[in-house]
Amino acid sequence: MAEAVQVYLCYATPVREYVRTMKVEPGTTIGQAIEQSGVLQEFPEINLSTAAVGVYAKKKTLDTVLRERDRVEIYRPLVADPKDSRRRRAAKKDAAPKA
Template sequence: MAEKLEVVVCYATPMQEFLFPLAVAPGTTVGQAIEASGVLAAFPEINLVTQPVGIFAKKKTLDTVLRARDRIELYRPLVADPKDSRRKRAAKKDASASRPAT
C-alpha cells in the first residue's frame, strides 16, 4: 500500500482564510484535492473554470499531479488592477511635487 501525500488546500477572502490539510494518494491531481478538501462547499463563490489555481504561488492546471507537502492555492480575482493603482499613485505624487511649497 502506497503512502499518502500530505498537502494543504488554501483559500482566503478579505474576512477569513481556509487552510485544509489533506492526505491524498499518490497520483492525485490538484482538482481532485480541491474537491476532496471541502473548500468548494465552504465557499460557493469559487469557480474553478474561471479562477486560477497554483502550487506555492506558481499557476498550475487542475490536472497537475501533486507531490508531498504541496500547498494548493485558489486565487481570487483582483479588486483593482495593479498597473492602474500604480499609475494613480505616481500621478498623485507628481501632482503634489509640482505644487510650489508655501
C-alpha cells in the same frame, strides 16, 4: 500500497482564510484535492472553471499531480490592475503641491 501524500490547501477572502492539511492518494490532481477538501461547499463563490490555481505561488492547471508537502492555492480575481493602481498613485504624487 503507496503511502498517502500530505498537502495543504489554501484559500483566502478579505475577511477569512481557509487552510487545511490533507492526506491524499498518490497521483491525486489539484482539482481532485480541491473537490475532496470541502472548500467548494464552504465557499460557493469559487468557480473552478474560471478560478486560477497554483502550487506555492506558481500557476498550475487542475490536472497537475500533487507531490508531498505541496501547498495548493486558489486565487481570487484581482479587484484592480496593479499597474493602473501604481500609475494613479504616481500621478497623485506628481500633482501634490511641493512644500
